[in-house]
Amino acid sequence: MATKCPHCQQSQWGFFYADKKIVHSLVTLIKSSAMIPVCQKHNLHGYKLRRKIMVASYGVTNKSKSVSSVPIQTLLGIDPGNGFVKARADKGDSIILPSLIAYPTEYFEGGVVAKNGCSVLYVSGSRSDLIGKQILIGDIAYSIDPLNCISIAKSPQAKADYALELLLGAVGLLPQCDRVINPVLSVHDSTTFGEQIKQKIEGVHRIQLDGEPLDIEISNTSVTPEGKGTYYYLLKSGKVKKSDLVLLFDLGFGTSIYTVFQEGKILERSIFRWGVRDLYNSICQHPEMRKALNGVEGDSHVVRTAIETKKFIYRTEEGIFDFSKQYTEALISWTKSNLKQAMDKMRPRIPKAAHLFLVGGGGNLPSIGNYFTKKGFEILGNSQFCNAEGLLSIAQARSQQNGNR
Known part of the structure; x- marks a missing residue:
């Protein structure tokens, strides 16, 4: 059945405009108090409903939209790590979701629920290259397209x-409302990537x-080197003094970073192009893992999920494969080739440091924490979030400075 758009009278099959009174449920039922045909160009709100009432966009967050129509100013500290995006907002929200992205085909119906993730439809705005694209961020990206x-x-x-x-993935997990966001982000090389990110x-x-x-x-975006947020968090919490020589080792997913701070400045910094991802890949390629999967890599x-939950279970066609032994073997090899390199780099500074800290998600993995605590490092209890927490503190300080001008 052909329909015509009331704005331009262009014929268009199967697209509709739905007003804002949409009831959205997990079983992809949609009802609207008013639906009229509209072409894709004039579908101003991005509501594209096919004749079969397919869901054009579905966010797994269940945050309700604020009743206020006035944009809310939001200060955001965001740590877009290789493994996870971590964010802290000035209203107290904490967000974490895997750093995975997918752009689904037009046949994606939505309704797929993942633990940490959301779906965003980019309708219009400053990024013309994204207009009309649906973006999946977090676990939902892996659920929809694990290979690509x-x-x-x-x-x-x-x-x-x-x-x-x-x-936007982080914003999607905040309470839904129009926002003016002033973010402070961190990146491993702020000199190279800072302006690009802005x-x-x-x-x-x-x-x-x-x-x-x-x-x-x-x-009003600011981009800082990774680790600076953690240092500000340590200063604000009183765990270190500004005069202290602080050695920080961030054991991340894709990279690991060693930084020395004193008097609010970075004295030394080294970036290693390895992280716990290399440990996971080593386990996937282990001969016993390949044997359990009939010659295919894990x-x-x-x-990663099995290790983080400390279950060490991989389901195969033949049943359950327990890879705890393979984890131990891979960990020994990975430690010798990577952690030893980092320790050699840090060794001259260790005797002079007032504090040694291990941060990043890698420190929470089985046996890795013990390796560092034996060498005098303290593992922060909220090691994944402390950088984002400190970045939020920087955003708040910048906001106060701008307000006093």
């Missing part, structure tokens, strides 16, 4: 290239979440 989803850890450039997608994210972005259009304006996402 984009892992940020695969390229150093990816943190800049997909900076907006990662930020260009990618700043501007006005109209997106759709859970059937609701939202306007997100991003401005899925690093499955291995």
Whole structure:
């Protein structure tokens, strides 16, 4: 059946405009108090419903939209890591989701629920290259397209290239409302990627979440070196003094970073192009793992989840494969080739340091923490979030300074 758009009278099959009174449920039922035909060009709110009432966009977050129509100013500290995006907002929200991205085909119906993730439809705005694209961020990206989803850890450039997608993923898990966001982000090489990230994210972005259009304006962005947020967190919490020589080792997913701070400045910094991802890949390629999977390498996402939950279980066609032994073997090899390199680099500074800290998700993995505590390192209890917490503190300090001018 052909229909015509009331704005331009263009014939268009099967597309409709739905007003904002949409009831959205997990079983992909949609009802609207008013539906009229509209072409894709004039579908201003991005509500594209096919004749079969297929869901054009579905966010797994269940945050309700604020009743206020006035944009809320939001200060955001965001740590877009290779493994996880971590964020802290000034209203107290904490967000964590895997750094995975996918752009589904037009046949994606939504309704797929993942533990940490959301779906964003980019309707219009400063990023013309994203207009009309649906973006899946987090676990939902892996659930929809496990073979082709984009892992940020695969390229150093990816943190800049997909900076907006990662930020919108974090915004998608906040209570839904129009926002003016002033973010402070961290990146492993802020000198190289700082300006690129600003260009990618700043501007006005109209997106759709859970059937609701939202306007997100991003401005007054600051990009800092990774680890600086953690240092500010340590200063603010009173764990260190500004005069202290502080040695920080961030054991991350794709990279690991050694930084020395004193008097609010970075004295020394080294970036290692390895992380716990290499440990996971080693387990996937282990001969016993390949044997259990009939000659196929293991899925690093499955291995990672099993290790983080300390279950060491991989389901195969033949049943359950317990890879705890393979984890221990791979860990010994990985430690000798990688952690030893880091310790050799840090060794001259260790006797002079007032504090040694291990941060990053790698420190929470079985047996890794023991390796560092025996060498005098303290593992922070909230090691994954302390950088984002400190970045939020920097954003708040910048806001106060701007307000006093």
